[in-house]
Amino acid sequence: MERAVAQAAGAGLTGLLVTPGPDLTYFTGYRPTAITERITMLVLDADHDPHLILPVLERGDAAGVPVAITDWADGSDPYPAAARLLDPAGRYAISDSAWAMHLLGLQQALPGASFLAMSSALPMLRAIKGAEEVDRLAAAGAAADATYQEIISVRFEGRTEHQVGTDLAGLLTGHGHSQVDFTVVGSGPNGANPHHEMGDRVIERGDMVVLDFGGLKDGYGSDTTRTVHVGPPTTAEQEIFDVVRRAQETAFAAVRPGVPCQEIDRAARRVIEEAGYGEYFIHRTGHGIGLTTHEPPYLVEGESQVLVPGMCFSIEPGIYLPGRFGVRIEDIVTVTETGGRRLNNTSHALQIVT
Incomplete structure (x- = not known):
């Protein structure tokens, strides 16, 4: 995660927004039991410790994830909760696997922020293997x-x-x-x-x-x-x-x-x-x-x-x-x-x- 934040900074980005899929597995080992319309997102940037936002009903599944967790409940709007973790004018790379509805929700909550596809902004993110x-x-x-x-x-x-x-x-x-x-x-x-x-x-x-x-x-x-x-x-x-x-x-x-x-x-x-x-x-x-x-x-x-x-x-x-x-x-x-x-x-x- 530290290397990824450094790569993001080198590319002129504020940070990374990592949604369920291979990127989230790579950074945390966490694979949500179901990828649904409920937003789950790891926030990585230089100004904060890594933070995972997810539905409260999945908090138990993520108990072993080594980052801070913010949850949100059904019936509430998750995007303001996510927005509080982000720079209102930030420039973020977001996982290619992110749902369009989540990206649009973030754009509405943060009209001053900008978002780029992870594969184009940081194409070598997972390319060098340990x-x-x-x-x-x-x-x-x-x-x-x-x-x-x-x-x-x-x-x-x-x-x-x-x-x-x-x-x-x-x-x-x-x-x-x-x-x-x-x-x-x-x-x-x-x-x-x-x-x-x-x-x-x-x-x-x-x-x-x-x-x-x-x-x-x-x-x-x-x-x-x-x-x-x-x-x-x-x-x-x-x-x-x-x-x-x-x-x-x-x-x-x-x-x-x-x-x-x-x-x-x-x-x-x-x-x-x-x-x-x-x-x-x-x-x-x-x-x-x-x-x-x-x-x-x-x-x-x-x-x-x-x-x-x-x-x-x-x-x-x-x-x-x-x-x-x-x-x-x-x-x-x-x-x-x-x-x-x-x-x-x-x-x-x-x-x-x-």
Whole structure:
């Protein structure tokens, strides 16, 4: 919380207003039992101790939160109570997950104050992970790796994408995930859609299959992609796969402190463009990960934020050929003092499945 207040001051802000969601969990460990129309908000600024305003009926749930608490009762207007904790002319970053009705209520109570989205005002707020956070991300990555090692032994041919995706979800849960966020199974032409997820298409021999899956384990995210092939690939399929593998490895090799995020995207994109498939790489190279599976930093052209030890993000270049197939390889990587460290460690080779 002290670091966040210092970051806010450095950005010309009075403070932060943190509402239920990953930001509140990050600062306090508190997850309200129900996120409702009743405002709950942590106030962080340099002039006061951290303060949480919440409905009186939830005070018991927040008993262990290590900050001062102000409650309000149903039937009363919570916004004047919140306003008393704020600078009437302050400039505050507010969580992206805040309800619009709460922001409008604060604006009405404090017409002289201004509010900015947390992601735009303080995009790197949760980007640099501590050692314990990296350990949790590594454990989540290891669980996803174990899931992949098991899924490649199941039968693909003759089963639907949905059936394989259900297997993936079950394996993630079996390896300790409390929440499964996505199980992409893109077979054949469906693999050319990066966010296809899964459908009723029956997987056939000769299909390239994109497997992208992840969720939360002990509060931190996993996200990995491997591309497999049902039976032996054609020469052309193997060549395209090898381009993506080189792009992923080249991008990883570029990771080191002080390098702008966009340079990692450029490194991967350059390999794919030189191979003649630039127009088929249709998304950014990566995204940050932590309490959520997508968060800053983003590895994309135009992002000049430099890499700092402790940042964790995906590196996931791909080639998507409409009507034919897609290929993507994704690892979560953390920045160290000397370079990058992969948090996913399964083989990048094109795995043949049955």
